[in-house]
Amino acid sequence: MKRLFNTTIFLSLMLFVFTSFEANAQCKGFAKKVCKAKLESFMHDGNYHAAILTEGEEAELYKTFYSGQEYRMAICGTDNLPPIEFKIMDANRNILYSNKDHDYSNTWDFSLESSQQLKLVITVTTFEQASEAPASGCVSIMFGFKID
């Protein structure tokens, strides 16, 4: 009985570890294959920002953007997730852009007159009909810029 119990625990643990690494590997593949393609003619900066998020969860990103550069930001969620909402905010919490006003578009093209440190707030929205297990999936953030 004890042996059966221990074996079950061990196998459950192995399954969990395997699933966790598998989810991470899928996230990396999703970012590279799906999200990077959204940058189109913008050169990807090479940075990697991705995480497994669940319905209703939030992520934040802090980054400096430079004057005179043309940027594209791409925020993508795996197909099983509801729309991903994102907002760009300044130091005074003024919302400079929200994709909610643009039909939850997953890209945003922008440039700046002066260099600024901005905050990106990402929220995985929730499905209208709640299910027992909330949806969970990979969310990736990518930045691209135009090369002179």
Place this chain on the structure above:
Amino acid sequence: MKNRPFSKLVFVIVIAIVGAFTLNSCGSKGKQEAAAPSLEITEIDESVLQDVKTAERIFYSLPSPLESAMLIKSAGARFDADFLNSTDAVSRYSTNRDMALNLGIYTCDLSFSSLYDQTQLVIEYMSAAKKMADGLGILDAINEETINRLEENVNNREVIMDIVSETFLNSNSYLEENEQPAIASIVLVGAWVEGLYIATQLVDAEEFDSNKLVGRIIDQKLSVGIMLKLLEDNNDHPAVGPMIDQMNELKAVFDKIKISTTKITPEIDEETNTTVLRSEVTTDLTFEVFVELGEKVAEIRNSYVN
């Protein structure tokens, strides 16, 4: 009955391990709360960072090596290979700290060389970056196929830039997903310091007032707070503590520069569907502070490459 204490112990261990893995897989970092500022004309320091919320995941994003090199090039700076780290030094780097820092440094030098069409240097720096990545156990971030592709496209800048971007993405995604965020952050800091070092070295005293690169160097003040948060989140790695001390010394010099901004106003160009964030910024960098900054950056950078 006899089995109960053992079962309880196993249960507690399993919960602890599952909890630890859950936290790791979510990439949860230290969550911090602080009051937000409320000024109309804001002095830019770490004001955005003062409002860090309790989100499930917080990312601190530094300029990538490619972005740093692009900022130097777009400021009209010349190319000077003397300011790059020698590829002969690769054999000196044997610890994870040194290899991570110099993976970032060589990737920045690679980006800089590729933007200026320095084809031979591009291949040399890619090989140096490969040695650092291999030493860190980053599987297949840069393989023989990458080097071959690079050699076949030496005259195609766009393809080369794409290869540089992809190899950097491979390296840092590998580190992030294999539970080595501290090493990933050291790579990023190495690259950022190298970009700042090259930029400060390329400014001549005679053209201080008119050089666009000076503006780009001032802009880096905006990333110092982000970099410190990134390092503080990874302070469990023994190499990170001394780096934080060095960065606090650098921050003390940057703190002598005042940057103020007016309110940011977004304007949408309906034709191109692009938003322009309009604002005016004023700064007050003196030549003396610039020299001090250059010396501090060189001191830190030399501690990374020597």
